[in-house]
Amino acid sequence: MKFSAITLVLAGVIGFVVGNMTDRQHSGVALAQSAAGSQTPNDGKLRIIVFGAHPDDAEYRGAGVAMKWAKLGHHVKLVSATNGDVGHWQMAGGPLALRRKKEVLAVAQGLGVTTEVLDIHDGEIMPTLENRRMFTRLIREWSADVVIVNRPNDYHPDHRYTSILVQDSAYMVGVPFFAPDVPPLKRNPVFLYTSDRFQRPNPFRADVAVGIDEVVEPTLDALLLMESQIHEGGADGNAGLYPEDPAGRQRRREEVRRNLARRYAAQADNYRDALVKFYGPEKARAIRYAQAFEICEYGRQPSQNDLKQMFPF
Helix, strand or coil, X not given: CHHHHHHHHHHHHHHHHHHHHHXXXXXXXXXXXXXXXXXXXXXXXXXXXXXXXXXXXXXHHHHHHHXXXXXXXXXXXXXXXXXXXXXXXXXXXXXXXXXXXXXXXXXXXXXXCEXXXXXXXXXXXXXXXXXXXXXXHHHHHCCCCEEEECCCCCCCHHHHHHHHHHHHHHHHCCCCCCCCCCCCCCCCCEEEEECCCCCCCCCCCCCEEEECHHHHHHHHXXXXXXXXXXXXXXXXXXXXXXXCCHHHHHHHHHHHHHHHHHHHHHHXXXXXXXXXXXXXXXXXXXXXXXXXXXXXXXXXXXXXXXXXXXXXX
């Protein structure tokens, strides 16, 4: 009887470990890594992972500061939680997913970062246990010092649930027997939210603002490679938005470039006080383009000196 009981306990432990190890295999994760490479040995550089719901979200929200980090030798990874396979007015399914993955790979190459697209259908991501384990593993595998995502109050369900999954991972990344096939992080990362316009239940608070003037042009060059979304309008587009004639296409490219530049200029204007905190009044007044971040209450809570080390610009 004693032998049988021990056997049952061992079988349960083995089943737990094997079950956790196979979750990632059965999750349908599709790796899409740029020439910048994937995980590297500990070299004293920062490791940043940026999550977005679709193949363009992490790019829009993180591109400028990601390029600044990359230029200093830090390691940045952009992750799309879904494959974007319904995010277009004219095409869908596998062909669109492949097209969007190709676009974000090109963006990553332009920024000097790594990217990964998860093979979850656009519009269908849910805050499940399997996905919580997947997100926890992604953060651990990248040995992240900083984790960035949008806030959970958002108009799109994919945006909301991607944020919730990152939040749900904020404690679990350090729990040894949760997803035990990947070692837990010894130090909890700092979790940051990207800026948005939503006011309920609470508006965005800029704890950090980073000037991106010196990288704004190559950042725009990289983002404009997402033709299906930025030129053709994604799910909200139409045939007349990006016409076939060269002159019409050039006008559209110039229009979307101006719109993107205005987005980053608005952040500089809206969060000038946060820029002053980090750059001082004189330098802050001169900054034309910026990106702002809010510290999540979960994860490690950084001091002002910590933030200056995390954003060494």
